Amino acid sequence: MVQRFMAGVRRLLPSRGLLVLAAWLLVALHCLGRPELEGRSLPAAFRVFSPARFKEILDYRTVTSRTYQGLPLAHLNEKVRGSILESLVRRLDQQLHPGSVIRDAVDGQCVNGVRRGRSRLSYGWLRDDVRVQCKSSQITWNKSHAHFIVCFHEVKLNVDEEAPAAFDELLLALYTPRGIFMFRHDLKFGLSRMGINTAVTGSSIVVSSRSGETNWSTALDVILQKLDVSGCERLDFVNLDDKMLLKLAHVGDDCSMQQAYLGLPLSDLSSKARGDCIARLVRSIDSVLHPSCTVDDAAGCDWIRGQDRVECKSSQLCWAKTQRLWRFIFHGVKIQARGIREEAVFDDLPLALYTPKGIYVYRHDQGLGLATHGVRTQIEGHVIQIYGPSGVEDWRSALDAVLAKLDAGTNGCQRLAFVPLRRMM
Structure with a gap:
């Protein structure tokens, strides 16, 4: 390894200068100091x-990332944040139905016969005999259409009236800089089919603000008003400094993956x-x-x-x-x-x-x-x-x-x- 490095130095010095040499030196020293890499050349x-x-x-920072900068949950990736919001909504659902029994969903099978993992379940939990599905989204800036939107993806509604539905009730968690809004969806409002992809990936629920509205707070008011006058029902609201939310978020902060990328x-x-x-x-x-x-x-x-x-x-x-x-x-x-x-x-x-x-x-x-x-x-x-x-x-x-x-x-x-x-x- 050292001989190869020195040969590289002799070749590089006349033509590429000190910057490239420094880069090679960093890599070489990094590898020489790693016992597990001995015997393996780069x-x-x-x-x-x-x-x-x-x-x-x-x-580069998107309008969305600047909007949420420094807020709780903003530093978490979509999967971790979605898991936290689902846990929050499940607890809120229990509070809204104190006499009901909340249980984990039954696994079931995918279309290819393979047992569903936790992330592939067609619904989130059972409230008594009601199959409840939860979807989360944040208000984001849509550059193409110059407006803020919320979009809930992969909503697998029943597209064949003869087939059984995957869930009975759909709860939405809307993560915003103002806090988290919880809605019960009417299974109709804002639905957007994804063409031939719908049967596989499901539909989307899209709610948008007025075109050209660049203020997230004003845009959010428009989106909330649209949801409120639809068949959807606003069930709850949670501040971003809520103790239950911060406790759930702390678990996400402890994740080794979040720590590894912090500040990168x-x-x-x-x-x-x-x-x-x-x-x-x-x-x-x-x-x-x-x-x-x-x-x-x-x-x-x-x-x-x-x-x-x-x-x-x-x-x-x-x-x-x-x-x-x-x-x-x-x-x-x-x-x-x-x-x-x-x-x-x-x-x-x-x-x-x-x-x-x-x-x-x-x-x-x-x-x-x-x-x-x-x-x-x-x-x-x-x-x-x-x-x-x-x-x-x-x-x-x-x-x-x-x-x-x-x-x-x-x-x-x-x-x-x-x-x-x-x-x-």
């Missing part, structure tokens, strides 16, 4: 980029907004790595490099509580597959791994970790799943194991670049 051709080069991208660039963005920022960053890196190629916008993929269609997928290193492991899952990978898709929508597939250390960029070989996604595969595409070791709670060790899989000579993946987001540990 890919020879990958580049280390200073985060300062992408300052505009990494400093892009960590307070939604998954979609962060994915858009990372795609911009990878596109910039792609231009540097292919200086002789023109990089242009394209329909059907993220960009065109020369004659190649490039599709960038990003994922965050996340802790899977049920499986007790760290993992990356890249969604919407539309490869060629018999009976599903005649041809891939891309020629090159860079993967961006968003981690507490920084962003790793790989060229994927369209094979490693590739898996179907149940009935969603035909519409949404395949997924790429790369797991850390089961039972290993330390994200650093898990990340090393994941990178070892990607760097292994048994696959065609290639590490292209790394952007450190904090001092190397």
Whole structure:
């Protein structure tokens, strides 16, 4: 390893200067100080980029993130926050029905016969014999239509009148800078079908403010008024400093995943907004790595490099509580597959791994970790799943194991670049 590093120094000094040398030195010293990496060499051709080069991208904040900045729950990702809000609504439901018995939902099976996990249950809990489903959303800025909206996703209503409904009652939790509003939905208001996706992913419930209204408080008043005059019923309101909410939020704060990303660039963005920022960053890196190629916008993929269609997928290193492991899952990978898709929508597939250390960029070989996604595969595409070791709670060790899989000579993946987001540990 040392000999390879010194050879790199001799090659780099005449032509690239001290900045590139410093980057190589950081990586080399980082690896030499890690016993678990001894005997494993890093890919020879990958580049280390200073985060300062992408300052505009990494400093980007959406209108929504600025609106919620510093508020309770705002620093949590959508999944953790949604779980907290569901727990809150369940407790409020018990308070509103003191004589009822609240029980966990019965597992049941997915359409493919596999037993449903907790996150895939068709309803949240039983209140006596009533199957209650809870959906949560926050008020967000819709840039395309220049207004604030609330959107509750994957509401799986009965689309076939002869089939039994998945739930009996739908409760909505609306997370706002003012507090949390709880509604009972009438199963009609604001419903938006998702075309052919509806049967698989469900409908959405969308309520919007007036176009051009940039003040979130005024927009929220409009949205609440629309809900109040509909067939929906406002059931409760919880301040953001409510003791019960803060106690539930404290559990989320204790999550090792939240601690790992605390204060990191892009960590307070939604998954979609962060994915858009990372795609911009990878596109910039792609231009540097292919200086002789023109990089242009394209329909059907993220960009065109020369004659190649490039599709960038990003994922965050996340802790899977049920499986007790760290993992990356890249969604919407539309490869060629018999009976599903005649041809891939891309020629090159860079993967961006968003981690507490920084962003790793790989060229994927369209094979490693590739898996179907149940009935969603035909519409949404395949997924790429790369797991850390089961039972290993330390994200650093898990990340090393994941990178070892990607760097292994048994696959065609290639590490292209790394952007450190904090001092190397």
